Amino acid sequence: MSIPAIELHAVEKRYATTHALKGVSFRVEQGEFFGLLGPNGAGKSTLINIMGGLAQASSGKVEVMGHDVVRDYRNSRKRIGIVPQELVYDPFFTVWEMLTIQSGYFGLGRENHAWLEELLDTLNLTEKRDENLQRLSGGMKRRVLIAQALVHRPPVVVLDEPTAGVDVELRRALWSFAHRLHKEGHTILLTTHYLEEAESMCDRIAVLNQGALVALNDQQELIAQYPHQIGVVDQILDGELPQLLSSAIISRSRNRTQIRMPRVLDADHPLLQQLSAVGIQLDQLQLRDPTLEEVFLDLTRSAVEEEKR
Amino acid sequence: MIGFGCWTLFKKEVWRFLKVFVQTVLAPAVSTLLYLLVFGVVFEEAVVVYEGHSYSSFLIPGLVMMTLAQNAFANSSSSILQSKMNGNIVFMLLAPLSSLEVYIAFLGAAILRGLITGGSVLLIASLLVDVEIYSVGLILLFALLASGVLGALGIIAGIWSEKYDHLSAFQNFIILPLTFLSGVFFSIQGLSPFWQQVSAWNPVFYLIDGFRYGFLGVSDVPYLQSVWVALLFLVMLTGISVAILRSGYKLRG
Incomplete structure (x- = not known):
């Protein structure tokens, strides 16, 4: 070496x-x-x-x-x-x-x-x-x-x-x-x-x-190793939202909401249930890999939250 | 090992003060000559410090030494502080230079500026009044020792200072009193015993007294004593400067 x-x-x-x-x-x-x-x-x-x-x-x-x-x-x-x-x-x-x-x-x-x-x-x-x-x-x-x-x-x-x-x-x-x-x-x-x-x-x-x-x-x-993917919904999700869903929302812009979602999703995952509760079904979500910027922002944000705890 | 890098830093420091020659050499020389004109004229007939020597002859070595010392101090201290404040000190810190090389380069440039400024005062003064010379060797030895001691002190002050206010305090509350109360304008023999004791603790007094011996062949204390005191201070300040540079104090975060 x-x-x-x-x-x-x-x-x-x-x-x-x-x-x-x-x-x-x-x-x-x-x-x-x-x-x-x-x-x-x-x-x-x-x-x-x-x-x-x-x-x-x-x-x-x-x-x-x-x-x-x-x-x-x-x-x-x-x-x-x-x-x-x-x-x-x-x-x-x-x-x-x-x-x-x-x-x-x-x-x-x-x-x-x-x-x-x-x-x-x-x-x-x-x-x-x-x-x-x-x-x-x-x-x-x-x-x-x-x-x-x-x-x-x-x-x-x-x-x-x-x-x-x-x-x-x-x-x-x-x-x-x-x-x-x-x-x-x-x-x-x-x-x-x-x-x-x-x-x-x-x-x-x-x-x-x-x-x-x-x-x-x-x-x-x-x-690839990042445990999340990004779900994109063609509508703005706002107002009173369940806590888990609210904290998973990354951005809202131009009639789109981007949500941080686990890579492995069971049908009974609480996030999917909460999405369903606000009228969004799994087939309405476009799933994609995160960009480096999204990984970076999430990593640094997670560390800040960890530090606060 | 002292290498080409040290030589380059020395050349750069000399280049720096020569680029602003009027400010770093000419202006201090002219200011000192004004002292000579004013004090020399006023006290020439009225004051005799050493029998057989005019007041001007007594005053010139003191004034030359004062200029030399103050400029040697100003060179190293202001260069280091300015580089720290501008941030360009990183160029030197990133280079493979040892603490000893940095010290030698800054000290060498300070000594050179001291000698050039002091030499200019002496040259112009010699055109105005008769300058006595007793021993050229001793004059050079004390000029080197004095610019070395004050140059080393300037390195310490430059590193310690974080803004011009700090450096100005160092200059006005330490260097200026040490030079003015060291026998530039008078002999300490004329002082009260208390002030004679105080002067005995002033290193600049020995530098001026020994330097003056080189001109007149007369001094307040034996010139060899002055040589030892100056050497002792130079060694002490060298040790402190190199230790500070090595520690990275106020230079390497």
Whole structure:
């Protein structure tokens, strides 16, 4: 078995009043396009920060390409490139200066300039090469952040919500670039709020919620193993409804009601009886598999409810 | 192991202050020269601190040292705080740099800015008044020690501060009193015994006194004592700075 690109063992992170990560363990294999999903505050960025050495785990262990991020930080950091979520930049420098500085931090001098030029070209930054970072648009700054993360040709690339707040054109360009990196053999770890992006790009997906791993699988299996299916009724169900039915309703829109239903349904299942009580029979329900988004929302909602109990 | 990454961080820090040369070098040099013009003119005839040496000759080493120390402190502290506040400190933190390399790079840049600013004051002052030189070696040694001590203190202050208000408090309530009450404008021999005792606990006093010895060949305490005190502080502050950087305190969440 080859060395995993990223391996996490029981990673915990506690702040003074928050338990940000609660024993997270999983591994990302080399060459994977891996999605890390979760609502705001789930612990995704904390986990990424620990991988890059921007934060320290309270306990547990993280390895990048077999190198411990604490004990062997030099080797682990040389093998990972992180594109931070925030649009950060150094206002003193131009695009080219910043790239040569970042490259120098990794011990790379003039011999790396050809690769830096290639990055500028690939990310359409050549014209902005001598522009001060302060004067660039948000989209251009995002491209520079990507270039900075790649100056040392890391085998593992972490994209922390790279498309947050960018326009459609740039979003497409970024995804095409991520695809290209993946094809070239890079392992990609992506966090995003756009589930359709994760759905279309990722081989496997991990879902974090409130600091805990609530799901980890190939997305088709994630959907297949999900114990619910979606029942669609061509009418709006509202008013006084029985409690079980009321809590199973996911959405009501455009004369349609979507209901979360068990995959295995006996004729005497209480939900079917309650549907029948409001005039809906089984043959009026169109049953379908949930989308990744529906699985995600349900998983994260269930965990919140669990927490409240 | 000190590598190319450390050299790059040092170059970047030097590049940063040279890009705003007027603010980081020229302005402090001009402000200090105003002290020389005002105090030098007012007290030149009236005050003799050391027999056989004019007040200007006494004042210049103190002013050069004050500028050098304040700028070395400002360089490391403001660069770290600014990077933290802008968030761009992540670029350095994501790199495979050791705590010692980060310390050496920031300290080196602080020393260089201190030497350039102090050197500019000395150069311009030498055009206005006669500057006595007793030992170039001692002048350089104390210039290096002083910018090192204050640069290291700046690293600690930059890491500890979370906003400019914190840094300003550090500067105004610690650095400024330490430099002003260290014999820049007077000799501590002229103070009451109580204030002489207080000055004996001020590390900047030894830096200025030893530095002045390099110019005049006269000092309040033996210059070797000043060398040891400065070295002791430099080693102590180096230990604290590297330990803080290694712990990730206020840098790595």
